[in-house]
Amino acid sequence: MQRMPNAIQLTDLSHDELVGLYAYPAGPSAPYVRVNFVSSIDGAVSVDGRSGGLGTPADKLVFRILRDLADVVVVGAGTARTENYGAAHTDSTLRTRLWHHGFGGDPDGAPPRIAVVSAGAALDPASKLFTDTGARPIIITTAAAPAENKAGLIDAGAEVIEAGDATVTPAQLRDTLEKLHLRRVLCEGGPALFGDLITAQAVDELCLTISPMLVAGSEQRIAVSPNAMPTPMNCRHLLFADDGTILTRWERCHTR
Template identity: 75%
Template structure:
C-alpha cells in the first residue's frame, strides 16, 4: 500500500522546486495527458460560470508552472468561450532552460500552443483566441463540421485538425497531437472534455486545486459524462498555502 505524502508548505518551495514537482515523465513516447482543475471545498468548478472566482495566489502560481512545462494546452470550446481564452503567455527563459535540460519547453522559449476541441468548429474568428499575439492556435474538430466555419477559422489564423467524424475522439485527439510531436499535454477543461477523457481511459494525471471557499448553487463538478469509469489514482504530493488552498497531484496508478 502506498503511503499518503505529507503535505508541504508552499512557502518552503522555490520556483525550481515547483518545476521539479510538476515535471512530466521523461521523454513520453505518446501524448501524456495532464488535466488541471480548481474546485471549491464543496465541489463547484466555477462561480457564475467562470473558474476565476475560485482562484487564489497559490493556484495562479502553479497554473503558470504547468503552462511553462506543457507543449500544448487543450481546452473545450465552452471553456474557451467562458474564460475568454487567448494565446498562452509563458516564461520564455524558463522554457529555453527546460528544453536545454530535456524537460520540454522550446529551444527559442516559444510558448505552448492552444488547442480548442469543438465538434462543430463554432468559434468566433474575432475572439481573443485568434487575435492575441502568440503561438498559432489549433482547432481540433470533425469532418462533419461546417466547411464555412472551418474556413473562417483558417482565415483567422488557426490550424484546423479533423479528429473524428461527428465527435472528437480521444484517440483522434492523441493522434493529432502525436503527429505534431506535442507530447506534454495540459488539459484545462471543461468538465465534458475531462469526462470524455476519463471514459476513454486517457487521463494520466490530475492536478487539482481546492479553493478555500464554499459555493453551493448549481455549479457542475469537474468531470461529467454519460457513463462512469472508475480510475484508480495515487497522490504524488499535497501542497498547502497559508490561506487554506490545497494543491494536489494525482497520477493514474499504472503510470510511472
C-alpha cells in the first residue's frame, strides 16, 4: 500500500526547500527522464491550442525550477512549433549552486540545451529556436527526414543528430542523450512524445500541475499513443498553492 504522500502548503516552503523537493537523483548513471505538464482539472492540455492559458504563478515557478535543474529540455516538434520555443534562459548563479548541492544544474551556470525531437525536421530556420541567444539547439531526427531540411537547420546553427530511420524511438532518444552526457532530462511534452515515452516504459517521473479551471472543448490530454500502457506510479508530493493550483510529482515504480 502506498504511504500518504507529502501534502504541503506551497507558502510553507522556502525557495531552497522547494528546489530540494525537485532535485534529480544524485549522480544519475543513465538518462533520468522527468516529464513536466500542466493540465486543467478536466484534463485539457491547452486552451485554444496553447498551454499558456493554463499557467498560474505556482506552475510558472516550478516550470523555471525544473529548467534550472536540468541538463537538457526535450520537446516534440509539434510543441516547439506551436509554443514558438526559444533557448532556455535560466539563472546561472542558481544553476552553479544547485550543482554544488548535487541537485542538478551546471558547474559553470550554463543553461540547459533544448533538444527537439522531429521525424521530418520541418522546423523553420528563422524561428526563435535558432535565432534566440543561448545554448545551441539540438535537433534529434531521422535518416528519412529530407536532407534539405537537415541542411537548413545545420546552417541555422543547430546540432542535427540522426537517431532513427523513420521515427525516433525512446531507446534511440535515451542513447542520443547519453552520448551527449545529458542525463538530467526534462521533457516538456507534448502529448505525442509523452505517449511514445510511456508506451516504451521510458518515463522515470511526471511533474503534473493541476490548474484550477475547467476548459471542456476538444483539447488533447497530456499523453496520446496508438496503444495503452498502464504504468503504476508513486506519488512523491502534492503542493497546494493559495489560488487552488496543485503541483504533483509522481515517480515510476522501478523494475528495470
